[in-house]
């Protein structure tokens with residue numbers, strides 16, 4: 006996502022682009038994009054800087070913290086960036102946007118609030134109805 010600074014009018018400039026998550030290496034073990042990432046940026050000159058307000062959204066699958074099951078969920082975030090510039094510069098927003106996306110990933114995603122998680126003995130997904138262990142225990146004590 007590149008913008009020439011001289012093309013930003015006094016009232017600001019909106020640019021929108023669909024980015025391919027695969028090109029950006031956006032995936033982590035916990036989050037996988039299932040469609041393009043839509044990025045909308047509003048750029049405004051402020052003296053020797055360009056202030057950018059970014060909205061990004063895309064469909065993802067996220068791994069539940071408890072049961073590890075991938076669950077479809079829209080990812081949506083907004084943040085602001087600031088670049089010191091000269092008037093003949095070309096801004097490449099993509100690396101900074103990519104960095105911000107990682108910072109804005111959800112940290113504690115659960116497939117549902119009352120997710121039962123995995124059996125600590127056999128690893129079965131307890132949301133799918135129990136397992137063969139007589140008394141599955143969520144917390145095990147050693148000794």
Ligand SMILES: [Zn+2]
Nearest residue numbers: 069072116120
């Ligand atoms: Zn879960």
Ligand SMILES: [Zn+2]
Nearest residue numbers: 124127136138
């Ligand atoms: Zn079990």
